[in-house]
Structures are given as structure tokens and as C-alpha cells.
Amino acid sequence: MNASAAAPSRGSNLDLPRLQEAYHLMQRIRSFEELAVDAQKEGLVLGAIHPSIGQEAVAVGVCAQLREDDLLLSTHRGHGHTLAKGADPLAMMRELFGRQGGTCGGKGGSMHIADFEVGMLGANGVVSANIPIAAGAAHAIKLRDEDRIVACFFGDGAINRGPFLEGLNWAKVFNLPVLFICEDNAFSATTRTSSMTAGAGAAARARSLDIPAEEVDGNDLLEVEAVAKQAVESIRAGGGPRLLHCHTYRMTGHTAADLAAYRPQEEVEERRKTDPIQRVARLLRDAGVAEAELDRLAADARAELEQAYQVAKDSPWPDETQAFADVQDVGDPRERAF
């Protein structure tokens, strides 16, 4: 789907260690979310979670191009981005379980995971709201004359909110170092996004703002990597904002609780064949990596996350006094309440 990016070479000169690492990371993300879905059924995950199962290639392909000090702004469907940016899955699982040691100390939950240590400035419960925030973080980078960049993920539904336009316009006008990634999984909650979207979507809209944009098969890790790499290099070199429009598919319902009965099962089955993890597995196999090695990587990922699950489950609840901490410096948050 992407004409202008260098066609990723397959098989022959693959960077196998890197690809195995990516495969492992994708498996860790998948395991995290599968376990989180299970944990919700068991009542361990307390609020809504939005799995990105089937979309892992976007998170992994893009974030692999970032440095640790680059910044990330994510969405309600942000576990994959966050893990790919290097966050600790145990702290994330604890956050989902609302426990001490969670990334936000149990105050945020899945939709507000943040890990400032790895440059992850927050998921967001408000669709599209992270876009101006990302532009602003990039603005700070410019003012501080740093060479960091910002990656901002959002969904296909988010492009119909005003902050998408305002944030992209802002980033272009101020020539800011930000990579916008539209993770187009075809759905906005229970609505097929195409039914509520005019025009060809994120890339077309970005181009109307003179922001260079590429459309890629978001389930093809190598394509995502190649195009993201070019974009990140250009942005870091001062070339201004860019947008990647990644076509993918949401394999689960909107939330873990959504059965997604509004779409034909055949469609889901058809799309399952393009599972991004299986595609990487095929690449590795074709390049001669042994099945046992693939199994080992998958099992290792699963084991790590099962361990995180167990530890999170046994972690204590936040201390009640924490409810009143970190509100603000000025004024007493308890005043006049009781």
C-alpha cells in the first residue's frame, strides 16, 4: 500500500536478532492483554480495558524507531504502545488491578497509564485529547532545543474530533518534531468508522495540511518499521511533523466486555489470517529460525506476564491516604468535604 517508502526487503537480508526481539515484544504485548482480559473476567481488572490484540505490529514497528528519551502520547487502547516504549508490565498490571506499585499508584487504571521514566506521558480517556498534548510536548522540545521527538498514537475515530485538526495544524505551523500515528482498526467503539467519516481518512487530511503522510499495512511489521524509520529520521532532522496511517484490525470487541456481535464473524475470521504476530513468525521461519526457538520466545513472554499477573494479584491496595495526595500544591483538597 505504500509506494514511496523503500520496499522492505524480505527474507534475504533480514536483521534476524532484531526481528526476533520484535517478535518477543509482540508476544509480550499479546500475553499482557490476553491475561488482562482473563483478569477482568475474574474481577481483578476493575475498570474498562481496550485490548489492542491484532494491532501489535503498529506499536512495535513504530516504537522500535524511538529513543528512550523520546516521548509517547497514547490512547485508551494503549497497552501495546506503552510496553513497546519500554514500560514495566508488572507496574502496568498492578495499575489495571488498582494496586500499590501500579504505574499511577492505582489512581488511573488502564486508560490513564503513564510512565514518565520511559517518556510515556499518558494514555488518555478522552478520544483525540492526546493530540494537542503531543503537539505541546513537541513544542517544549523545540523551545528547549532538544533533539527528542514525540510519537502520538490515535485511532481512526479520533480524526473526526476537532483536536485532530487543531493539533496537526499546530504541529505543522510551528514545525514541531512529532510523529502522528493513526491506528486505523476500522472501528470506533461499536461503529464502523467509515460510516461516520468523510473522505479517505487520516492521511488525506494530513496532506491537506501539507503534512507528509504515508498509508501502510499496519499488520506488516516490516512495512511499519521501514516507513516509521524514515519518518522518524526526517522528523529528528528538523523536517517537521509527519503522519502514518496504519491499516489494521481490532480482533476483539471495543472493550474486553464487548462481544462485537455487530460485525460478521466471517470478517473476523478473514482478518485473523493477517495476524501480525503470525506474519512475523512466518518470516522468521522462512529465514530459518527453528520452530522451537519461536515457541521459546512465545513461552518466555507468556511466563513473564503470568508472573506479573500473580505478583499484581498479590499486591496490596493503595493506602487510603493516597486519595488525597498529588492533587495540587496549593490548598487542602480535604477542606470542607466532610
Added chain:
Amino acid sequence: MNASAAAPSRGSNLDLPRLQEAYHLMQRIRSFEELAVDAQKEGLVLGAIHPSIGQEAVAVGVCAQLREDDLLLSTHRGHGHTLAKGADPLAMMRELFGRQGGTCGGKGGSMHIADFEVGMLGANGVVSANIPIAAGAAHAIKLRDEDRIVACFFGDGAINRGPFLEGLNWAKVFNLPVLFICEDNAFSATTRTSSMTAGAGAAARARSLDIPAEEVDGNDLLEVEAVAKQAVESIRAGGGPRLLHCHTYRMTGHTAADLAAYRPQEEVEERRKTDPIQRVARLLRDAGVAEAELDRLAADARAELEQAYQVAKDSPWPDETQAFADVQDVGDPRERAF
């Protein structure tokens, strides 16, 4: 500037009576605003006014294509649109002076002029806010299965606010009968809009939403008329929303009080040569209309508006009890205030 619209034929087969009428209307608008500027200096106009002097061809060229029962949504710079839609200049002048008999009974002033009798559903003090409202009015027309259309004017600065994107997307998704007109006068208050705008502007953004858009010389009445006529016909026939991007120039400051010292006087002088009223006068002269007739039309317009000015000036202030009328049906607005 407009390739696809039928090239307006000049001179030869002009509809002279209609063009004289347009000329008269443009002169009425010009007189209204010149007198309003004077009146502000004399302390008669109470709040801010935003003259559209130099932009009259857009208002007149577009509104001439509308029926009386079509709807209009306008902006803070809306005197021209409103007069072109058929509103009574005396009621408008009274509104500017804050008097009884004003279009809004003195409650609104220039930025909130509305005249529902001629389908004018309101100017707006919030940039871009009229765009979703226009889409909604068109939505009502569709639900009621009427053949009316909505015309929605806004400035070049308005396209950087989110409601522009949301409103255009909405209109396209629901295939609504609305004509968007971006009156591009090159300025957003004291800022040159190009310095804060990414990409080529309104038409390009509309096209990215698959909304057909034309760019026209907004100071060329015949071009505006021709392109607006086509657009209105298409919309009324159920063709969905369209956008006109009209390039014009704001001859005055942003408000009547703004000296616009931030732009070179030469630029203003240069643009004065393209004054839309003088261009129509030339057309009429070239077609054989006598200078005396042109003078008569201008003088008639001026006299009508001077009369309105005088009457407005002598009109009584609104009765104090009106402050508490038309707030809402439910509840007493005076309760607990004093």
C-alpha cells in the same frame, strides 16, 4: 482562479437589471458599514463592530442564489451577509445602537444580529461556532424533508478551529444541504492567517473530506455568482455539501477601532484597486449604464441608510424589564439575585 466553473461571460450578455440590483445592494451594505463606523466614533454604536468593507461581492454573490426560506448562519463580520439575505437595515442599525426595534431588541448587538423572518439564524461571537450549527440546521431540513438549503459563512481564521472539521465531516457524512463559504480576507484579527495555517486552506481541507470545493476571486461578483449558483443548484438537488473558498481582502482594521498598523499601507492601496463595488461599476459602465444612473443607485443606498441612522438614533432604549424576558420558559431568572 476557478477552472471548473463556467467562465462568467462579461459585457456581452450581462443581465443588466440584476447586476444593477446587485450593485445597489453592495452600495447599501457599504453605506451601512460606513455609517456604522461613523456612528461608533460618535458613541452611538456601543460594542465592537467588524466591517466587511471590501468583501461585499462574496455576500451579495452568494446570497443572490438563495431563496428567502433558505437559511443563513453568519459570523461576527456579518452585516453584509445579513443585508444580502434581506434583513431590514433599520432594525440592524437599531440593534447596533442598542435600541428598541433592533433585530434582537437590543440584546445582541452587531455580533448577534439575527433575523429569523428572512432565514438569518444568527451571527456568532465565537469563531467557527456557526459551522456545526449550520450543519444542524441542514440536518433539520433533511429530517423535515424540505428543499431548503443552508449557507454558512466563516473566515479564513475559522478553519483552524475544530468545529470546522467536525461540521464539514458531519455535513458530508449525512449528505446535508449546506453551502460553506470561507471568506478568506487574509487576516485573523491582527494576524496574517497564512502564518498560522498549514496547507492551502479551506478548499484543500474540504476536498480531503470529499467535499467539492472551488476557489474563486471573491472580489469578482460575477465569478462568485456563477460558482455559487452551480453549487446551490447541486446542493438543492441533493448533491450534498459544497464549499466555496473566496479570496478577498479586509479593507478596514479587524474592528472599527483597529488601525491595522501591522500591515503595509502599500498592500492596502494595492488591494483597494480591486474593490468589488468599483469592479461592478466598471462592468455596468462598460455595458452602457450611464454614470448618472450609477450615482443615483449609490445615492439612493446612502440616503436609505442615512435615514436608518437617524431613525435608529432617535429610537428609545429597550425597556428595563426586557432584561428578564426571553431567558427561558422554566424558572424565574430574577430568583435569588437581589
Added chain:
Amino acid sequence: MSKTTYIEAGRRALAEEMTRDPMVWAVGEDLGRGGVFGQYKGLVEQFGPDRISDAPISEACIMGAAVGAAMAGTRPVVEMRFADFALCATDELVNQAAKARYMFGGQARVPLVVRQPMGIWRSSAAQHSQSLEAWYAHIPGLVVVAPSTPADNLGLLKSSIRCDDPVVYLEHKNLWPLEGDVPEGEHLVPLGKADTVREGRDLTIVTWSAQRFTCVEAAEALAQEGVEAEIIDLRTLWPWDRDQVLSSVEKTRRLLVVQEAVSVAGFGAEIAASVAEALHPLLAAPVKRLGAPRVPVSYAPTLENQVRVTAEAIVAAAKSQLTPAAA
């Protein structure tokens, strides 16, 4: 009478009004699949996708378009999904919907109902749990409604749809499954009328929305100890039923206001201040408010619980008002 849930009562109200008046329509994200909580289930099958309309994720445009559609002769019911997301449409609601009629000198009417599911709903955290009724009560032009029972959700939603003013309609997410008796036929509850949930001589508890039930629980506990609390559920916050509140406090001489929202600058302040202004010489104890501390709502239950007003807190507050020292 029949048993119905709060959510079903809202659904029925909308269906009845849409049947009665072809100009009533609803628009919001995911309505075609029944809405995010199922409040619209089955309605698209009954009324078609033009009148139960999906929307893009465009809260500002949902609200703004509704203003235009209302001014142009229809009666939109707009769904904000969570009250928190209505903050993406504040200009449209406050600067446009609320002011259009007045600004335009009475030419416009904006008959528009904005449904905003509100309140704390287990582990939804800071961006999905707010109660901002005080904001809307402060804005001239808006009516503010917060039903607590299935019957009221039926009768008040119907009245709101018939009202020619823009109405902010706050359903509490925790109440969706609540069952209650609902009249069979046409049932309208007038805007601006409070409901005396329980009579009592010793103090007046004024509340609204889900806290009604916490207050009832507290009143039952108080009754065990011989204290009879009168509970008034305001139901409509603007206009609020001043007469009923004042005459109750004239009888009981004590006022406790209970709200789920942040107490500071919450709507309870309006009630408490109004009663103190009007009845000071009569009061046997200071007016008193209970509400959330001024902190965002947390995700973890141990933290989230810290901002909830509990029945125990209500009992304690009521008792403090009855001790002679307070008088």
C-alpha cells in the same frame, strides 16, 4: 404500575415521545447499536437510523448541530455518553444553546435535551466519573434535571423533551439497573418539582440523583435511634423547588444537603446558602453540606471510596446537627 428499570424507563420515555412527535430525534455515538449502556436498545429498529442517528466522535458537533437543528424546527435529544465528554462541547452548550434565545431577542427557541450519564461508577477514574450539575445550574438559559428513580426518569425525560428550553439531563450510571414501580399510561413529572421521599420532623435532608438512596439508608438508621429525617429529592436542580425545601426546613429547623459532587462550589452550596439566607432566625442548627472532597476520582476502590458520601457519614452529620451544642 409495573416494575421497570431506570434504564428501561429512559428508553420508554424517548420511544413514547418519538411516537408522539415526529420532530423528536436522537443523535449520538453508537446509538444504532443501542448506545454505550444500552439506553437506546431496539430504538433504531423502531424508528430508523435517521431518527436514532449514529454520530461521528464529535461531541462539539453533536451539540452544535443539535442547536442548529433545534432552531430549525426539530427537537433533538443528544447523547454525550459520559457527562465528562460534554466538556468537549462546552462552548456549544453554554455559549450557543443556552444563550441563543436571549441573544437573538426571543427569535430562537432551542428545544434540546442533552443526556449526560454522570457520577461515580466503579473504577471509571477521573475522566469518566464527574458530577458537574453545579456548572449548569449557574448558566442562565439551561434547565438541569437529575432523576433518581425509574418513574422519575420516565416522567422527567418526557417533560424535558417537551420543554422548549435546552435541558441538561443527568442520568446516574449507577442507577441503570435499578428497578422501581412505574405507571402504565402517560406519565409526566413536572420540571421544578421536588419529591418528598420521606417525611420527618427532626431534620431536612436535601439531595438528588443517586445519593437519594444513600440518604434513605441513613434515614432508616437514624429512625432506629428515634431521629426522623425528612428527605427531599430535588429531581430538578434548575429551577429547584425552593418552596418545598423552605417549608420543610421551617418545620424541621435543620438542613443537611447531601451530594455526590465535589462539595466546594457544588450545588449544595446554593441550597445551603439559600436556606441560611431565608431561614436563619429559625434554624436550630447550622446548615450543613456533605459532598466529595476536592480531589479527582480515583480508579482503585480504596481510593475511590474516599470521595463517596456514605450512609454513615450522613448519619454522623445528622446527629451533629441534633446535638444541642450546635444550636
Added chain:
Amino acid sequence: MSKTTYIEAGRRALAEEMTRDPMVWAVGEDLGRGGVFGQYKGLVEQFGPDRISDAPISEACIMGAAVGAAMAGTRPVVEMRFADFALCATDELVNQAAKARYMFGGQARVPLVVRQPMGIWRSSAAQHSQSLEAWYAHIPGLVVVAPSTPADNLGLLKSSIRCDDPVVYLEHKNLWPLEGDVPEGEHLVPLGKADTVREGRDLTIVTWSAQRFTCVEAAEALAQEGVEAEIIDLRTLWPWDRDQVLSSVEKTRRLLVVQEAVSVAGFGAEIAASVAEALHPLLAAPVKRLGAPRVPVSYAPTLENQVRVTAEAIVAAAKSQLTPAAA
């Protein structure tokens, strides 16, 4: 001391803080030409267009970008032009700026000042005249400041810029030309401290922003008749100076709150309710609020004047509190 205007004091505050801390910058529409009221005049020449930055007409993005820029290590001062336009950025202020620190478990700081020129300014009508301080006082995470004098505008804006919390900074448009004494050197006014404008034994008038001066006028008239009013200008609305207000009312035993905003659910309700809760047994008269009726602001002066709180209204209210019948 030297004489300075309110608008110039704000300009000086920003210039001083930008000089002191290179991470402070300002962004808003038309700032390069000095801002819509001239509050930024000359600053772009001094600090360059990156630090006194123009912005597109994108209030949501101005606010949202400021949140990101604050989290990423700078200290933005954002200009909303009119408080009314901040309603285009409510999600960004309330759901993002105010909650980020808490939601993220303390990882974020959002040091951000939102300048919102507020209030009635001759014939600006409904969309350019609002006073919505009560809204922001209700939102956990926000600081709310409303200076009334040049010295306070200098000292409070500087303190706000140094504060690590998001601050809603409400300058009153009518006060721009007001002259007053301002200290020459570094002048900081602490957040949360009220100013006792005038001492008096007979009643306490609590006010803020431009109404301070109407209250002084009223107090002078009252003094003619032997009534000595104490006037407290809150200056900061959150946190408000509860101690100073309560100790004044303990002395005077009477409270009158005067605000320009709509009285219903206005911030005055918080003050009145708090005082009634805390000092009921001591009060010699009921607490009392004055504010605007619940109507949008009109354009024509005869109508606009109907919503203004005048010195005469304050005198009358004060006297009603002093008549024995009220006690």
C-alpha cells in the same frame, strides 16, 4: 512605589518572570501585536516570537498544547482572550490539565497559567461578558485567582507563574486602565491570602475582582451613616482565605458576599454556606449574597445595567442586615 495600571502590572509580571526563568513562555492569538487588549505590548520585541508566540484560532489546542508543554518541562502562560472562549477548551483544562498530576499518580506536573479576561465590559453582550470563576473553584486540581488592583495583578501573576499547579487567572477587562501604587522591586503576593481592604466592626463584605471597588464605594456611603463595613478582597478563590473571612465575621457577626457573576450557584454560595456552617450561632443576621440575576448579559446599557451589582444595592443589602428584624 510608583503608579502603574492594572494592564501594565500584568505585562511587567510576565516580563519579569520570563527574564528570571527561560522556561516561561506565552502563547495565544495575536500576542505578537501585543494581544487583543495590549497586555503583551512590546514583549515580542523583548523576548522574540518563540517565547511570545502567536497561535492559530485554536483555543482547544492552545490549552492542550500548553498541557503537553508543561508536562515536558516548560511553563506556559496561555491567553484565552475572553474568559468566554476558554469554553472552547474545557476538556483540555478540566479533564487534562487539572487531572494529569493526580491521574498519573504524581508523575506529571502541569505548571500552566491560563489568563482569562473576564466580566462585563460595556456592551460586549452574552458571549464576551461572563464570569465563571465558580466553575473552576469546583474543579480539583485548579487554582483560581482574580486580582483587582495593579499591585495584586503584578504579585499574583508572578506567584501564579511560579506555581506548579495549573492556575486559572481571571483579569477583569474593566480594570485594564485602573491606576494604582505598585512596589518597585520584586513583588510577590502569596496565593490563597485575602486582602482586608477596609476594616470595620459592623459587617463583613467579602468580594473579589472588580466588585472590590463597588464595595469600597458602598462602604464609604455606609460610613456616612455610621456603619463601618469591613471589606475582604479574596484575590484567590481557590484556595480561598477561610481563616481571614471567618475571623472577620466572628468580629462583625454579619456577612455579605458581593460578586459580579450570576448569583445562583456562584462562588458566593460557597462563601455564604461556609460561613453559615461555621458561625451560625454567632451571626447577628442571616448571611447574604448579591450577584447577577440568572440571565445572560445584554448589549444595550439599559438591559446590561440590570445585571450589575451597584453600590446602592450593596448599601441596601448591608442595611437590611443591620436592622434588628433580621437578627
